Amino acid sequence: MELIWLEDYLALADALNFSRAASARHVTQPAFSRRIRALEDWIGAPLFIRTTHSVALTPAGEQFRNQAEVLTRALHQLRRDTLEVAGRGAGPLSIAATHALSFTFFPKWVRGNEKILALGTLNLISDSMQACEQMMLRGDVQFLLCHHHPNISSRLETSQFKSIVVGADTLVPLSAPDQDGAPRWRLERTAPVRYLGYSEQSGLGRIIAGLRGAADRSFALETVFTSHLAATLLSMARAGDGVAWLPRTLAEEDMSLGRLVQAGDPGLAIPIEIRLFRPAARQGPIAEAVWAAFERS
Known part of the structure; x- marks a missing residue:
């Protein structure tokens, strides 16, 4: 049994596509497939249903997933803790943050908490919400900074993780103005409005889709473009391409x-x-000190 097999399994369980999962793991698809097969041989049961056009988890694969995430996270933490005890240092603390917060909120937030930086080096990893969740679930990072809405569930809202509120934001429907300063695209009961939306990887997209789906809207939207990057949508809205x-x-x-x-x-x-967010399980002394400082601030 090798840790790399668990990490490969989790990548495939997320992507449900051998090519994309192998690319994410920086390995050729044949080598990736051999490692998945080696894990299944070690377990003694198939974890995936493979067809010509699709991949799905078997019932055994579903059962294996949660504990595989817990075990992978625990092994990474065990290594970090052991290095600290051995006096070899645990390296920088890693924070995964969604792109939108990496560009704006994070720099101001860290500058306002300079005492936290004195406790250890922070390594910022910026990605989509989906990728950030995967990093947290696998133990690749100690913290995750993201937008959140209480009515929209997250993969991290389990007993395995805990979180604190560190700021507030608002999602505002925005359009470029016309020559009179009025919105070029207005949300009202007329023709469908050109909509610049978020892709499935986006946490903001989950929030908007969940709340918009539950609301009785008096306007219609026509999706003309999607991206997991809020900055890309901002540029297109500024150019007048939609709301x-x-x-x-x-x-x-x-x-x-x-x-x-x-x-x-x-x-x-x-x-x-x-x-x-952070794992609920106790982390190393430096990570715990940083978390305590975040809680106080």
Whole structure:
């Protein structure tokens, strides 16, 4: 049994595609397939159903998933703790953060908590919400910074993790203005509005899809583009390509300069939290000291 087999399994369980999973693991697809088969041989049962066009977890594969995540996370933590005890150091503390927060909130937040930096070096890893969740689930990072809404579930909302609120934000529907300063695209009961949406990897996309799906809207949206990057949607909204729900922390400069204006009633804005997640299990002394400092601040 090798740790790399567990990491390969989790990559395939997430992607459900051998090519994408092998690419994420930086290995050729034949070598990746051999390692998945080696894990299944060690367990003694198939974990995946393979067809010509699709991959799915077997019931045994579903059963294996949660404990594989727990075990992988625990092994990474065990290594870090052992290195600290041996006086070899645990290396920098890693924080995964979604792209939108990496560009705007994180730099100001860290500058406002300089005493935390004195406790250890922080390594920021910026990616989509889906990728950040995967890093946290596998133990590749000690902390995860993301947008969050209480009514939208996350893969980290289990007894295996805990979190604190470290900030607040608002998702605002924004459009470029017309020559009179009114929104070029307005959310109202007329023709469908061009919508710049988030892809499935995006945590902001989950929030908007969950809340929009539950609401009785008086307007229709026509999705013309999707991306997991809020910054990309901001650029397209600024260019007049449609309406996008954007974090105020990201769009506040464009709003103040009049390059973006609200595309509808203020009640269409969505208040959201900025949360910091961590594993519930005790981590090393430095990570615990940093967490305690975050809680106090």
